[in-house]
Amino acid sequence: MSDYIVRATAGNGQIRAFAASTKELVEYARSVHNTSPVATAALGRLLTAGSIMGSMMKGDDDVLTLQIQSGGPIGGITVTADSKGNVKGYVNNPEVIIPANAQGKLDVGAAVGVGFMNIIRDMGLKEPYVSQTALQTSEIAEDLTYYFATSEQVPSSVALGVLMEKNNTVKQAGGFIIQLMPFADEAVISKLEAKLGSFTSITALLDQGFTPEMVLEEVLGEFGVDILETYPVKFHCDCSKKRVEKAIISIGKEDITEMINDGEDITVNCHFCNKNYTFSIDDLREIAEKRSK
Incomplete structure (x- = not known):
């Protein structure tokens, strides 16, 4: 051990x-x-x-x-x-x-x-x-x-x-x-x-x-x-792309739409383990659809 x-x-x-x-x-x-x-x-x-x-x-x-x-x-x-x-x-x-x-x-x-x-x-x-x-x-x-x-x-x-x-x-x-x-x-x-x-x-x-x-x-x-x-x-850090996605969903549809309109991928960093998660425009569109449901 x-x-x-x-x-x-x-x-x-x-x-x-x-x-x-x-x-x-x-x-x-x-x-x-x-x-x-x-x-x-x-x-x-x-x-x-x-x-x-x-x-x-x-x-x-x-x-x-x-x-x-x-x-x-x-x-x-x-x-x-x-x-x-x-x-x-x-x-x-x-x-x-x-x-x-x-x-x-x-x-x-x-x-x-x-x-x-x-x-x-x-x-x-x-x-x-x-x-x-x-x-x-x-x-x-x-x-x-x-x-x-x-x-x-x-x-x-x-x-x-x-x-x-x-x-x-x-x-x-x-x-x-x-x-x-x-x-x-x-x-x-x-x-x-x-x-x-x-x-x-x-x-x-x-x-x-x-x-x-x-x-x-x-x-x-x-x-x-x-x-x-x-x-x-x-x-041990329990972060994952799925958990980050949930965090993005929680910020609101208008903010997500603004990210999409910017036309660039976004990168979210986990403070605890320093791992980066990248979301493409297509990813953000899917998240926006989930937010609308």
């Missing part, structure tokens, strides 16, 4: 934990969007978070969207995930290049800038559940830690990382989300806080060859880790 997520508990069920390796899906995202190193790091972190948070959902048709709206040069990030390990996403400005931070690392916080994070859960109800929090550091992991604490009242620790090769491909990517259950006792809470306080870098562990299971053992081993489930995760 290449990219995958591990779900586990520790401390006799007082801690729940998820860890993921996401190198291949982040590299795929980099390749289809042609992202700069800092844009790859930002998108990769949010893709990793989305895949883990998507796995927390119960329903087969549940959909999670993580959306960062910010004023930094990256211009925002959108990631969508389901409960089956499928995730997709894009950055508004994939070519952003900025100087490294004071530690000589990719400055994701500066690239993202000041803004908000929207977490949207569509669980098939009348309206999706929407939560918005202000970005705290714009480094993404810390912002999600803040989200879990304030919006869901679940004490959590989020670690996300993307390590780049010198040729700007993805060397390592992954992360974890560790959460305390409501009935956790003070001794477990104190020990976990101390352990997480000394934790430094998820990418350092991944670069040493740590698997998601090994990462959880490294962080939670003293509590006793019980692996519950392991399943694959991948970058």
Whole structure:
């Protein structure tokens, strides 16, 4: 198995934990969007978070969207995930290049800038559940830690990382989300806080060859880790020409007629996977006929 997520508990069920390796899906995202190193790091972190948070959902048709709206040069990030390990996403400005931070690392916080994070859960109800929090550091992991604490009242620790090769491909990517259950006792809470306080870098562990299971053992081993489930995760976009056609039908007959009168083929781009769909004048005429019915 290449990219995958591990779900586990520790401390006799007082801690729940998820860890993921996401190198291949982040590299795929980099390749289809042609992202700069800092844009790859930002998108990769949010893709990793989305895949883990998507796995927390119960329903087969549940959909999670993580959306960062910010004023930094990256211009925002959108990631969508389901409960089956499928995730997709894009950055508004994939070519952003900025100087490294004071530690000589990719400055994701500066690239993202000041803004908000929207977490949207569509669980098939009348309206999706929407939560918005202000970005705290714009480094993404810390912002999600803040989200879990304030919006869901679940004490959590989020670690996300993307390590780049010198040729700007993805060397390592992954992360974890560790959460305390409501009935956790003070001794477990104190020990976990101390352990997480000394934790430094998820990418350092991944670069040493740590698997998601090994990462959880490294962080939670003293509590006793019980692996519950392991399943694959991948970058997957469900766009198709048929779905794009439905979107064109929805824009209205007058607009479609105007496209036909322009006398040129139109090309529609999928933001998530960067795939283009071309519709000829004959295609547009057929769509207009469907619109009239």
